[in-house]
Amino acid sequence: MKALLIEDEKTLAYEIEAFLKKAFYICDLAHNARQGFEKLEDTQYDFVLLDLGLPDRDGFVLLEKGKKAHPETAFIIITARGNVDDRVRGLNMGADDYLTKPFSLLELEARMQAISRRKSGINTQLIDLGEFKVDIQKRMVSYGDVDIDLTRKEFDVLSYLLLHKNRVLTRLQLSEHIWGSFADDDFDSNYIDVHIKNLRKKLVAHAGVEWLETVRGVGYRIRK
Amino acid sequence: MKLSTKLTLFVSLSKLAIILVFVLALPFAVDYISSRYTDNVLRQQKKKVLREIKEKGVDYYLDGQESYGSYTLLREEFIALEPAESPVNLDTIATAKRIIEQDTLRYRILSHTFNAGGKRYVLEVARATSVMGQYSRPLQYFAFYALLALLALTVVVDLMVTHKLIQPLKAIISQKLVNQKFPFAARQEPIETSTEDFQYLDHSLILLMDQINEAFEKEREFTANASHELMTPISILQSKIENLMENTEVTDHVHQKLNELMRTLNRLKKIVNSLLLISRIDNEQFSRNDEVSVKPLITDIMEEISHRLEEKQISFSADFKHKIELQNVNADLLFQMFYNLINNAIKYNKPGGSITVRDEYKVDNYSVVIKDTGIGIPEEDLPSIFNRFKKSNLSEAGGYGLGLAIVKSIAGYHHIKLDVASAVGQGTTITVVFAEESVKG
Structure with missing residues (x-):
């Protein structure tokens, strides 16, 4: 490119x-x-x-x-x-x-x-993520035939991490992407952590999510 | 008291005082004038008598007698002709008492000594003083009532004239002072008046308003420019930090430091962005063409903000009873305004507290009430909470004191009235009252 x-x-x-x-x-x-x-x-x-x-x-x-x-x-x-x-x-x-x-x-x-x-122009672009498949266009995550029900914010967090895979994203970078100008103005918040926690819980019910890493004191990373 | 009333009152009272003085002094004046008049008459009569004596001889009066005296029926006047006893020549007019037929009366008496037929005589011509002052009292009454009537007439005229004269002042007060909303219109029409003082006042006010406008304009310009200029270095810093974080050689410790750096930078960015937003609103760079209802706005905000409610375990309820659509508004700005208000209601709330949002519609007034059970705002802080960078002493939570300043700007932009009621420890209620012209239908 x-x-x-x-x-x-x-x-x-x-x-x-x-x-x-x-x-x-x-x-x-x-x-x-x-x-x-x-x-x-x-x-x-x-x-x-x-x-x-x-x-x-x-x-x-x-x-x-x-x-x-x-x-x-x-x-x-x-x-x-x-x-x-x-x-x-x-x-x-x-x-x-x-x-x-x-x-x-x-x-x-x-x-x-x-x-x-x-x-x-590719409408369906499925990305493998561990044992899950992610459709960025349709904003869907599936495990086999099962569609996993994620909230909008949870999907935003996941897709942004996926887009920047193998890179540590700080909570700030994540929250700025998700909330834009409405990002938390008290920066010690752990709202991103809440979303990651929920995300993990929903995914772990189906398969392991060891690819989603927490980097202490900094943020999160998807390793692929 | 109004100036015109004061002026009329003062003028009327002073006129009344003058009238009283005049009426009280009138008897004295009448006395003086009538005594002068009487003296004159007496002199005329003396001349006439002397002339007749000269022409016809003194015997014409004496008629063979030693002396001559004659008085009118009511003894108001008399004339007396007597041989002079004293060698002193008299020619005086004086007031003195005389006894005529057992009646003692006061007279104005002219005494004159003259020679006739080889002998000296004294002529006395007199008129009673009671006759002289007889009109004085009725004259006083008449003058008093006539002048009072005139006074009443002039009060009416005075009122009309002062009203007319002061009209420009009233116009200046109502147009330039009372009905002015800041920022002032760029061009102020001068008030038409021929009174120089008012022209001067009006001119000075226009000049002052221009100066205020200019200062305000400068401040707005400065805020916009400064914020804008700050964006480039912030941008560079952010890119540099992000690139450094990408660097695989960076240790975890350094990564953490970079992260902290980024957060501080973000705080700066947020402040500058907020200032820019305020200056853009104040510079009217947002359109007001949207039609929107408050309810979906609140729903959208809840979606954005629900994680914060969860975190603090705050219950939220929205109750919208009226199907009101707002017109000529900017939906994004209203979103931002309600977002900031609700965000504050969360930020300054107690864990386990509650927030309620409801609407009210009363005679053309549509308002949205946001009530929280938070820490409240001390009364002395209430007037300044909407000022930039003002933060309650009680608040330990974050924030830059710009959230409410943005709310104020957006409210001002939409002619929205904000009412704040608060009790420390109990919570705050903010009522957003929309302007009549914003409510559709």
Whole structure:
């Protein structure tokens, strides 16, 4: 997968680049709209991560022209502009997603994967998880023929961990993904623990869940 | 007391005082004027007598007698002509008593010495003082009542005129002070008046309002810009920490430290986000085109928040009796407002406590009441709970004092009135009263 990151804040750009490379993306950088246009002319990208507040041109201009030239490319807007109008405008102009800074890199990756799934057109994508099968699209977990009844939040926790398998996710990262801006504002809460506990209880009734690990003092991980 | 009433009262009282002084002084004035008039008449009569004596000789009066005297029937006037005994020449007018036919009366008497036919005579022409002051009392009464009537008339005129004069002041008070809601409209219309003082007052008020608006605008701008600027460094920090956590070489201990770092950063992020949200609401960057009922909002919130209820074993009940749809609102903001209120009701509740949410509909007033059995808010804290970064001393729980500030902003944005009733140790009841125009149908 090839991604172009257009971001004028270089320190941030390097961090995102490092993260994406680790996640096996080929990543190009542009620090202004001009460079962005040049890169877009040369290469066909799967993803364009676009900052709206660029020094030379407004990101929307790039979005409009880029989307016209590369309708297959997924454009994700990453911006500090969080107002609803910009979000609506961006999505109306063909952006595939809109992330407000500061965002979690894990969230970015999850969004990119969601777009990939959507674009690939595969409706059922069953992922093996121990002796369970997980259907991300249909939001279902099954053991053999038995569908396991999970709450929305429980499934969100499970799928986010699965998406970032072999990675320790902190309670904070999990709760931010699940509750977004309504994430706990008292950070010593153990709400995520409650959800994990319930999740384990429901799954253990069918088979072992040794793949779901608790990392002391940090968070949780699915090892696969 | 109103200024116009005060002015009229003052003017009327001073007029009344002047009238009283005038009426009381009237007899003296009348006395003075009538004595001057009498003196004049006496002098005229003296001239006439002297002229006749000159023309016709003194015998015309004396008629062969030593002296001559004559008075009117009621003895109001008399004239006397006598040979002068004293060598002093007299020409005086004085008030003195005279006895005429056993009656002692006070007279104004003109005495004049003259020579006629080789002899010196004294002429006395007099008029009774009782005649002089006879109109004084009725005049006093008449003047008093006439002036009182005039006074009443002027009071009416004064009232009308002051009312008219003070009208611009009333307009300034009602338009610029009483009926102003903050933030003020950008353009304030000056009140039309020809009174310079009012023009000055009005102008000063407009200037003051502009200054307040400007200061408020600056603060809003600052909050928006500062929050916005803070987002980029926070973003960089977050990415750096996340990348570090990905690093497999990082030991568990360091991982824990990074986790703590992340939590602190998240707290900062949350504060900045809240400030940005408030400034966006205050800058009217949210639409108000949604139609929504409160009940499904509360249901959605419960779904988000139920784990917190469970944790504290708080019972929750929602009772919505009225099928009211709200219009011209922003559903997301209302969600956020109720979320924050219910979240607070949980946060400051006691384990095993309860929260009830119900609605009320009374004569065009739709309100939602959120009642908890929490720790309550001390009375002295009540006025400031909606201020930014204000936290009750009693609260040991977390929070940044921005939750209620957001609630206040959202409420203000929707013209919602918030009533808070609280008793320490017993709980808090917050009533959200929707504006009439927000209630559909």
